Amino acid sequence: MIFYFGPFVLKPEQYGLEVAGQxxxxQPKVFELLAFLVANRDRVVSKEELLRNIWHGAYVSEAAISRAVSEVRKVLRTGGGSADWITTVYGRGFRFVGPVIEDLAAPDGASAVPDSPPEEKRRISIAVLPFADRSPQRDQAHLCEGMAEEILHRLAHVVGLRVAARGVSFQYDALADPREVGRQIGADLVLEGTVRKEGDELRIGVEVTDARTGLQVWSEQWQRHSQQVFALQDQTATLIAETLELRLAPDAPRHEARRTASSQAYDLYLRGRSLYHQARKRTYYEARRLFAEAIQLDPEYALAHAASAHCSAYLYLFHEPSTENLRLADESSSRALELAPEVAEAHSARAMTLSTNGRLEEAEVHFRRALELDPLSFEANHNFARHRFSQGQMEEAVAFFFRAIEADPTAYAPCSICASALSTLGRKTEATRLQELTMTRVRRRLLRYPDDQRAIYMGAVALARDGQADEALEWAARAEALDPQDAVALYNLACVACVCGDAESGLRYLKSAVAHGYPHLSWIENDADLAALRADSRFEEVVAPLRGAAARAAG
Known part of the structure; x- marks a missing residue:
């Protein structure tokens, strides 16, 4: 595993550290100390733990530990980073708090993080894989994914258990080798499962494997009516916690608000979620239709309302910025929050809608509440980062983009926008690294969805920033051919043209984007890619309709 933070690249298995590419x-102990703190950044590391893992129990004074920490801080400071990335928690120990991106592709045979002694009292980590479909028709992929996702959500509230984010563990399929999964993402345990549905009968099998040894830790099988699916999810999480001698957090949110009494509504919701995660214009529309059908069966199904709001908001932001999409997002998110004020998805959907509507202070309250309820949420981290970016708050935007990038190793959009924010902050080395990561993820996406217009134009932006103008313009033409009237695509084509040095075409594309309904004035004003246009005397004429709309809304 490789860790990226600030201008640094940390390679624990190679004992390598790069600063701005150099x-x-x-000293070995200083390196090991830095690697251990970064790998365990989700918690406070005590001095006793450092003694066991770095000095292996040898007698070392506290002053020596403090000197080693001071050396690490000096490296971070002189490398252009921040000494504040390591905080001292008095009476407890130290914690690394800087934003980190993990590259999961560790070399074969390499350990992702330094090994800890087996007696070490630390948080156990677990990865939950999508379940395998054993149904006769192999038509329950959505149920397999939904079962795994809900069990993951419940396990996230078990004290002493660290759960890999959905986007991290769901990049593997149900046939993945648990030992390889554990090695690549640094998980101690891997949870796998199977689903077989025939009529209204469900057969569920779940097993937990020790990722280091490959030995089975726990397994169970059930046969139930499909109406009992939520009880099975609860039972699975509880039994795993008991097996590991852990317990549910006393302040963990109750799950009743996430549920529906209708198994058919739940099935429709899961089918919609499967389409939603494809993140395409067509699949957002199809998913929203399925969520609407679920709501018809159960009008108080909060998760379906929240998911419908996310679809409408994403359609507005990335594909069709129509007043109807915004109205539907507002209506659905309000209803979701009314039904489930303690569910993260409801706050995330409401925050996204309020941010898009320009109600910034209200949006921030709901973003922060969503992240309190679900710190691993890709949607909440990504959209809060976008919210901060649109306000010009680049430092905070970068921190939340990093969390989103880590939460979903397939997402390319936060990589690209974060690179723009880093460029604005003058952090060019990091911006370049993020552009490379953008292209890696975009190319992977296009292997699966070769006509994904958003992936193509985001790739064009990345290529342009990398100085590959000819290829960037080829990608831009390809994106434009797929839908020459897509307002958000036209905006990004303006970015490509400007970065490639063609301000005239950039102005033309931006004017066309506004004419086709692009509404985001704050984005235009803060996007580093459009700096050349903002200096053009014709810029104000192009954005005049947006300024007029903003003035009318304010007055």
Whole structure:
């Protein structure tokens, strides 16, 4: 595993540290200390733990530990980073708090993080894989994904258990080798399962494997009526916690608000979620239709309302910025929050809608509440980052983009926008690294969905920023051919043209974007890619309709 933070690249298995692309030599103990703090950044590391893992129990004074921490801070400071990335929690120990991106592709045979002694008292980590479909027709992929996702959500509230984010564990299929999964993402345990549905009967099998040894830790099988699916999810999480001698957090949110009494509504919701995660214009529309059908069967199904709001908001932001999409997002998110004020998805959907509507202070309250309820949420982290970006708050935007990038290793959009924010902050080395990551993820996406217009134009932006103008313009033409009237695509084509040095075409594309309904004035004003246009005397004429609309809304 490789860790990226600030201008640094940390390679624990190679004892390598790069600063702004240049190798940096550290004393072995200083390096091991930095690697251990970064790998365990989700918690406070005590001095006793450092003694066991770095000095292996040898007698070392506290002053020596403090000197090693001071050396690490000096490296971070002199490398252009921040010494504040390591905080001292007095009476407890130290914690690394800087934003980190993990590259999961560790070399074969390499350990992702330094090994800890087996007696080490630390949080156990678990990865939940999508379940395998054993149904006769192999038509229950949505149920397999939904079962795994809800069990993951419940396990996230078990004290002492660290759960890999959905986007991290769901990049593997149900046939993945648990030992390989554990090695790549640093998980101690891997949960796998199977689903077989015949009529209204469900057969569920679940097993937990020790990722280090490959030995089975726990397994169970059930046969139930499909109406009992929520009880099975609860039972699975509880039994795993008991097996690991852990317990549910006393302040964990209750799950009743996430549920529906209708198994058919739940099935429709899961089918919609499966389409939603494809993140395409067509699939957002199809998913919203399925969520609407679920709501018809159960008008108080909060998760379906929240998911419908997310679809409408994403359609407005990335595909069709129509007043109807915004109205539907507002209506659905309000209803979701009314039904389930303690559910993260409801706050996330409401925050996204309020942010898009320009109600910034209200949006921030709901973003922060969503992240309190579900810190691993890709949607909440990504959209809060976008919210901050649109306000010009680039430092905070970068921090939340990093969390989104780590939460979903397939998402390319946060990589691209974060690179723009880093460029604005003058952090060019990091911006370049993020552009490379953008292209890696975009190319992977296009292997699966070769006509994904958004992936193509985001790839064009990345290529342009990398100085590959000819290829960037080829990609831009390809994106434009797929839908020459898509307002958000036209906006990004303006970015490509400007970065490639063609301000005239950039102005033309931006004017066309506004004419086709692009509404995001704050984005235009803060996007580093459009800096050349903002200096053009004709810029104000192009954005005049948006300024007029903003003035009318304010007055």
């Amino acid at each position: 190798p940096r030599q550290l």
